Amino acid sequence: MSEPFTDSTEAVTDRPLNIPEYFLLLCLDDEKGKLLLDGPTVGMGIAGAALVELARRGRLEVTRSTVRSIEHPQQVFAADPNPPVWAHSTGLEWPLEQVWDIIRAFTRHRDAEQWINRFSRQTLRDAVAASLVKRGIVEEDESTVLWIFHRTRYRERDEHFEHELRDRIRGVLMDGQPADDVTWPLISLMRTTRLLHRLFPDVDKAHIRAAAITPVGSPATELSMSEALLATENAVAEALTATTGGASALD
Incomplete structure (x- = not known):
């Protein structure tokens, strides 16, 4: 089932990029604008990144067996001596707001893996890409191959965001710098999707x-x-496992 992530009416702001936006940016070839991974894997990575971002913002409680939406994030951060800036804000940018609305409206039990499979379809990926286009970070390039096949690519217009992020990740993996609540989940997502060794081939597996x-x-x-x-x-x-008959180890 594809989700109807309608076009955003959100005004362009200077807010920091969220984890799904960062992950998609890392998945794009800098010059050609094509995905470095297969579409389904990128889709699952973005879906997982969306849940992680909503959890980071105090809008989801995720356990092994369920995902619960949270209306008031200040309740989540009440005991935190140094609450993040979004602790007292219920606002969410598009398409995270629609992801959260869908989870909130769902009345039956569903765990995080089921939500990831549901949101892994191309509609969420396209919506995240559209948010990067609106910010002027990438530009959309549509073409037709052999007069039949439609192709969309996203070439970087503003390289600052990805270069700054790669420097932060490289600092964690190679220079012993501390991770934060953005670099940690992104490193995990890149490791899970086998993207990390493509971008940082010389990093020690233990690190x-x-x-x-x-x-x-x-x-x-x-x-x-x-x-x-x-x-x-x-x-x-x-x-x-379903496509190859066996999953290889991450490390």
């Missing part, structure tokens, strides 16, 4: 594993973020 499995951020949300990341890993592994 990757340590950075991927060590929670960082608010104590109020790191458990939910960890569960969303684990669900993404499971969803990708199961998809790989």
